[in-house]
Amino acid sequence: MSTPNSWFVSVSGSGLPEVDGLYVPSQEPPKESESGTMSTLGYWNGKLAWDRADGKSLRNPALSYSNSYKAWRLCRLDGHLAYTIENSDPLPDTPGTWDVYRKGVAPAPCISVLASDPRLAPNVVFVLGGPGAGKGTMCEVAMNQLGWRHLSAGDLLRAERKAGGADAALIEEYIEAGKIVPVTITVGLIKKAMNAIIEAGGAPNFLVDGFPRSLENWSGWREVFGAAAAVPTMLFFECPLPVLEQRILGRAKYSGRSDDNVESLRKRFVTYKEETMPIVDVFRKEGKVVDVDSSRDRQDVWALVKEALKPWSTKDEPLTERSECLLGMRPWPKRNKDGE
Ligand SMILES: Nc1ncnc2c1ncn2[C@@H]1O[C@H](COP(=O)(O)OP(=O)(O)O)[C@@H](O)[C@H]1O
Numbered sequence: 001m002s003t004p005n006s007w008f009v010s011v012s013g014s015g016l017p018e019v020d021g022l023y024v025p026s027q028e029p030p031k032e033s034e035s036g037t038m039s040t041l042g043y044w045n046g047k048l049a050w051d052r053a054d055g056k057s058l059r060n061p062a063l064s065y066s067n068s069y070k071a072w073r074l075c076r077l078d079g080h081l082a083y084t085i086e087n088s089d090p091l092p093d094t095p096g097t098w099d100v101y102r103k104g105v106a107p108a109p110c111i112s113v114l115a116s117d118p119r120l121a122p123n124v125v126f127v128l129g130g131p132g133a134g135k136g137t138m139c140e141v142a143m144n145q146l147g148w149r150h151l152s153a154g155d156l157l158r159a160e161r162k163a164g165g166a167d168a169a170l171i172e173e174y175i176e177a178g179k180i181v182p183v184t185i186t187v188g189l190i191k192k193a194m195n196a197i198i199e200a201g202g203a204p205n206f207l208v209d210g211f212p213r214s215l216e217n218w219s220g221w222r223e224v225f226g227a228a229a230a231v232p233t234m235l236f237f238e239c240p241l242p243v244l245e246q247r248i249l250g251r252a253k254y255s256g257r258s259d260d261n262v263e264s265l266r267k268r269f270v271t272y273k274e275e276t277m278p279i280v281d282v283f284r285k286e287g288k289v290v291d292v293d294s295s296r297d298r299q300d301v302w303a304l305v306k307e308a309l310k311p312w313s314t315k316d317e318p319l320t321e322r323s324e325c326l327l328g329m330r331p332w333p334k335r336n337k338d339g340e
């Protein structure tokens with residue numbers, strides 16, 4: 001038998017003990033419960049029984065579909081709609097905010113339904129190494145194969161620059177000079193991306209690539225994530241400068257990155273040695289560093305990375321075609337004239 005789904009309800013606002021039920025406007029068709037009952041409009045009293053953040057109630061709420069309200073409802077297990085719907089379907093496409101149903105009126109509290117427990121801290125592994133060491137490549141393979149989520153600090157900064165917000169010009173200036181962008185910007189982007197994934201029910205395992213690049217980055221992280229939070233493991237990709245140069249020049253042919261040239265690379269390498277190596281040493285003293293010799297062949301590097309991530313990986317899939325391309329085991333498919 002497959003494991004039933006669990007949904008987690010995060011609540012902000014007041015008046016919750018009086019909440020009778022929740023609904024999401026939806027055109028989803030009615031669902032049949034395990035006992036074969038089609039869900040219909042019902043009435044129920046009392047409190048909603050959910051897995052509350054204060055841990056006082058550990059009962060899972062039932063989810064049902066109301067034909068009359070054209071809405072998914074979450075209701076108490078012992079109420080009028082007292083049957084449990086257990087299934088292996090994904091949560092109906094309704095992550096985000098649910099409306100509160102209270103005897104026909106909608107008071108203020110804001111409810112989010114999540115597929116993972118928001119009280120669990122995200123499990124983070126930092127991935128550091130010189131520019132071109134292969135961090136992005138291996139993180140993407142880990143995402144495809146092992147169920148990790150990949151957050152590249154550099155990609156987030158480039159996306160923010162492209163979006164053209166208030167910090168765009170400043171980000172461009174730092175990236176061009178190979179310098180480290182002020183941490184409040186970077187850590188804010190990482191946190192936002194992480195929250196979006198968690199709220200959409202994503203897995204809690206995150207590879208944070210290219211961060212923290214300095215002691216300042218690390219203190220900025222602790223300010224946002226809490227100094228008491230566990231110190232993440234760090235994968236450190238070791239690779240000598242001549243190999244990095246070769247790889248960056250190879251990447252320059254397709255990356256379109258303004259800093260993929262020898263001049264920027266040398267500046268980035270100086271920043272890396274002066275500012276990033278000290279933070280690697282801090283983690284090393286804590287016994288948190290796993291060294292990966294990333295000057296080796298991609299498949300060897302992947303074997304090392306996979307082994308290092310094994311304790312937390314939630315799956316181990318056969319290599320996808322894309323992973324095989326990333327690992328140099330097959331050529332990239334030729335692009336058509338539209339660039340696809
Ligand atoms: N082990 C490896 N051997 C040879 N080339 C590699 C290896 N790992 C990555 N590359 C290539 O080197 C370039 C830089 O890799 P990338 O993952 O983008 O580095 P980073 O994210 O550390 O800057 C890419 O073109 C990538 O395909």
Ligand SMILES: O=c1ccn([C@@H]2O[C@H](COP(=O)(O)OP(=O)(O)O)[C@@H](O)[C@H]2O)c(=O)[nH]1
Nearest residue numbers: 131132153154174175178179180181210211
């Ligand atoms: O936490 C970060 C990550 C990246 N960067 C900037 O983004 C550039 C590119 O970083 P990325 O990790 O994408 O590339 P890499 O240098 O590893 O090739 C760096 O040189 C920095 O200017 C930054 O300031 N803070």
